[in-house]
Amino acid sequence: MLRKTVSIVAITALLLAASSRMFAQQSQTTEAFGKYVAQAEARIAQERNSAFLRLETLPAPTKAEMMARLRRGEIVIEKQGDTPDQIPGGLIHDWLGVVFIPGANLRQVMELVRDYNHVAAHYPPDVIESRLLSAKGDDLHVYMRLWKHKVVTVVLDTEYDVHYGRIDAGHQYSISRSTRVSEIEDPGKPDEHARTEGHDHGFMWRLNTYWNFEQAEDGVFIQCEAISLTRDIPTGLGWLIGPFVNSIPRESLQFTLNATRNALAGDAGHKQARLGIAAVN
Numbered sequence: 001m002l003r004k005t006v007s008i009v010a011i012t013a014l015l016l017a018a019s020s021r022m023f024a025q026q027s028q029t030t031e032a033f034g035k036y037v038a039q040a041e042a043r044i045a046q047e048r049n050s051a052f053l054r055l056e057t058l059p060a061p062t063k064a065e066m067m068a069r070l071r072r073g074e075i076v077i078e079k080q081g082d083t084p085d086q087i088p089g090g091l092i093h094d095w096l097g098v099v100f101i102p103g104a105n106l107r108q109v110m111e112l113v114r115d116y117n118h119v120a121a122h123y124p125p126d127v128i129e130s131r132l133l134s135a136k137g138d139d140l141h142v143y144m145r146l147w148k149h150k151v152v153t154v155v156l157d158t159e160y161d162v163h164y165g166r167i168d169a170g171h172q173y174s175i176s177r178s179t180r181v182s183e184i185e186d187p188g189k190p191d192e193h194a195r196t197e198g199h200d201h202g203f204m205w206r207l208n209t210y211w212n213f214e215q216a217e218d219g220v221f222i223q224c225e226a227i228s229l230t231r232d233i234p235t236g237l238g239w240l241i242g243p244f245v246n247s248i249p250r251e252s253l254q255f256t257l258n259a260t261r262n263a264l265a266g267d268a269g270h271k272q273a274r275l276g277i278a279a280v281n
Contacts, residue, residue, distance in 0.1 A: 026198060032087035033206055033229045040080075040094065040227055041175075044210050052171055053214055053223050054096060070100040070221070075257050077250060080225065084246065086232065090205065093228045093249035099257040102219040104264045106172060109213055109220050112263055113174070114164065116142040122263040126255055128155070138164040145184075146204075148248060154203050155187040157194060170215035178207045202231025203245065222260060226253045 051057045055066050069076060080094035101109070112122070119130035129145040140162045148154045159180040166172045181204055182194035206229035214221045230245045 026089065028088040029090040029205070029229070033090065033092060036085065036087070036092050036094075037208060037227060040225075041210075044225065048167070048173060048212060052167075052212055053098070053221055055098060066098075070098060071102070073100075075099045075254055075261075077254055077257075079250075084230075089232060090202075091230050091232050091245065093230065093246075094225070095250050095253050096223065096225040097253045097257050098221065098223045099261050100216075100219055100221050101261050101264050104220045106170065106213055106215045106220060108264060109222065109260075110164075110172060112260070113211070114140075116140070116144075119144060123256065123259045126252065126259075133159070140164075141179075145187075148203070148252075150248060152201075154201060155184040156204060157182045157184055158207070160207075172213045174209075174211045174213075176209045176211075181205055181207070203248070205229045205231070222257065224253060224257060226256075 047054065055063055058066065066076060075097060077095055077097040080096050083094045084091040116130055116132040120127045125147050127144050128147050131143050132140060133143050134141045142160050142162055144158050146156045146158055157180070158178055160176045160178050162174060162176045164172065164174045183200035183203070184192055185195050186192045208227045210225045212223040226249060228249050233245060
């Protein structure tokens with residue numbers, strides 16, 4: 001155990017040193033991510049105004065199979081394009097996931113996902129803290145403290161600009177773009193502080209999510225595409241941070257969709273219980 005701890009500490013020091021050397025090319029990394037996102041958002045907007053859900057574009061047999069999987073309770077997640085996409089100093093991860101929530105309606109879903117002051121209650125342990133910082137109609141600015149553990153533990157303070165849109169009574173969507181991602185050193189301690197840019201591990205530099213919500217007769221379909229930016233993997237360190245960098249984006253999306261479904265199922269159960277009590281009384 002001691003040897004493993006010493007190894008992780010040593011490799012972590014190497015990661016931070018590598019991050020410092022990468023700081024000079026950070027602008028190139030950000031620019032490349034911005035170009036990828038611009039192209040992705042153009043595609044997402046086109047899809048939203050046509051098929052809305054990606055599964056609607058599938059051949060009939062494939063669509064029927066996916067619908068059956070979703071109604072059995074599966075969360076279907078697929079990698080988008082040839083990702084992770086290598087860019088100067090970084091990797092772009094792009095995943096799309098879909099879940100079906102039986103018995104839910106769009107009002108319940110939107111109330112849950114927009115309640116940023118209580119996100120931490122529905123998404124532990126990934127979300128430690130959450131709050132709405134400001135709101136102007138359907139444009140919100142929110143804060144979340146995120147926690148991730150895989151070989152090493154990382155705590156991030158993040159902020160997002162979020163926009164909600166409504167196509168019609170049965171179709172709504174949201175766009176969330178990160179505006180700040182800071183890795184926290186010594187979280188929870190009196191001297192906790194954010195690592196300066198270029199001196200963090202680079203496990204997440206950006207995170208954008210694009211949500212579609214569709215009402216069906218017997219529930220709600222939720223689709224989310226998550227596009228994130230991480231540092232690249234230094235030569236010789238793939239065994240340590242490779243699993244973290246490459247698997248966390250997919251696992252995070254899976255967790256988020258599953259937690260959303262569980263939160264809505266729990267809310268429906270509580271409401272049914274209250275109705276039952278009211279009927280008895």
